[in-house]
């Protein structure tokens with residue numbers, strides 16, 4: 001095992017993850033199929049941008065169901081914001097989108113997945129974020145942290161989404177754009193009427209034209225359905241990016 | 255159970271007896287990994303077991319197959335809460351590989367293409383409990399799922415079944431691998447719900 005090339009390792013051990021009881025304090029429509037839930041979680045330790053948590057629901061007879069959700073934003077001992085897209089016929093997401101309401105309690109476990117984080121001040125290399133649909137949630141968290149820290153590294157988000165109505169955090173992302181944060185939307189089904197670019201799925205050519213080139217050695221974060229991530233990441237490697245510079249979060253599905 | 259979520263009754267799709275706590279049955283096969291999918295050709299493939307003397311025991315693809323490929327039917331359990339039951343696999347038992355390795359060390363670090371690692375006690379790899387898997391559900395293992403060859407340790411959470419396996423290194427102690435350093439449990443028994451430390 002000489003010359004073993006090692007994936008990025010954490011610098012220090014992370015805080016222990018634990019279960020926390022959380023209360024829904026606000027529920028807003030995020031898109032026609034998704035909600036933004038704000039949870040009050042008094043024991044939550046806070047989380048690094050990009051991480052996720054497990055939500056656990058318990059029925060009166062003790063039956064439980066758990067699913068992972070990325071943290072859009074959170075504060076220690078304060079609020080945790082999630083954005084949840086409804087999957088038809090799913091078990092947990094239809095409950096959270098349709099049935100859950102302020103005052104309801106659920107359990108959360110985390111923070112989890114600290115391999116998929118970006119922290120201000122760690123690197124001056126540019127950052128390319130690539131999101132498909134609800135996969136923007138952890139990348140929004142990164143953009144938010146970048147802005148809050150006033151980090152000078154250049155951040156660019158390429159966001160593939162079906163229609164303008166289905167953009168998550170549309171106003172917040174628009175407000176973050178500026179000299180060090182660029183937002184680039186690709187619409188796959190329907191675009192605003194004066195939209196200059198073609199409508200349709202991301203292609204290799206679009207990806208090459210609209211992302212930071214390999215010569216600038218960006219850190220790359222790709223998040224979305226498994227199919228989206230599996231489509232995009234081989235193209236990135238073909239475009240000359242080192243596989244170790246590409247971090248992925250697969251939400252599941254096809 | 256004192257804690258409940260108002261209005262939640264669940265949509266139980268399955269009899270739960272074969273599912274460890276907190277798991278949901280899936281029919282399709284989800285993919286979980288931290289980076290792009292490496293593509294490895296069996297022509298260049300090699301597996302190495304390194305013992306404490308620094309000796310490398312090596313097998314190329316044909317040598318691996320020649321050790322004898324078994325049919326394996328097992329349930330798999332991923333830490334992200336899905337389980338897939340009764341999966342048909344084919345692979346080579348680690349017992350066959352370790353017949354050729356003399357080591358006093360009781361722990362193993364599994365190394366993958368892409369740089370990922372995971373740690374395992376040797377006793378979880380021997381005794382017909384672990385394989386180098388090369389086929390799943392009647393087909394060569396797809397790169398997304400760790401092909402051409404992955405570790406298969408079905409009695410532990412599936413991150414322990416290292417994809418794109420390239421080598422095992424014997425260790426005197428149970429040092430954490432990549433996922434374990436990021437907070438996953440050092441052992442990962444799904445029946446004891448050892449997800450995170």
Ligand SMILES: Cc1cc2nc3c(=O)[nH]c(=O)nc-3n(C[C@H](O)[C@H](O)[C@H](O)COP(=O)(O)OP(=O)(O)OC[C@H]3O[C@@H](n4cnc5c(N)ncnc54)[C@H](O)[C@@H]3O)c2cc1C
Nearest residue numbers: 067068069070083084085087089090091092093134137251
């Ligand atoms: C790290 C991570 C972070 C994530 N972050 C987010 C996030 O921020 N926002 C978000 O919206 N999602 C996120 N997800 C996805 C989320 O965890 C859930 O997978 C998603 O909400 C669907 O859960 P569900 O219970 O509604 O659907 P499930 O019940 O799990 O079903 C999913 C789909 O599979 C089908 N299905 C399931 N079981 C069967 C069966 N037995 N037979 C037939 N069909 C079946 C259902 O019809 C449904 O369409 C994330 C996932 C991961 C792994």
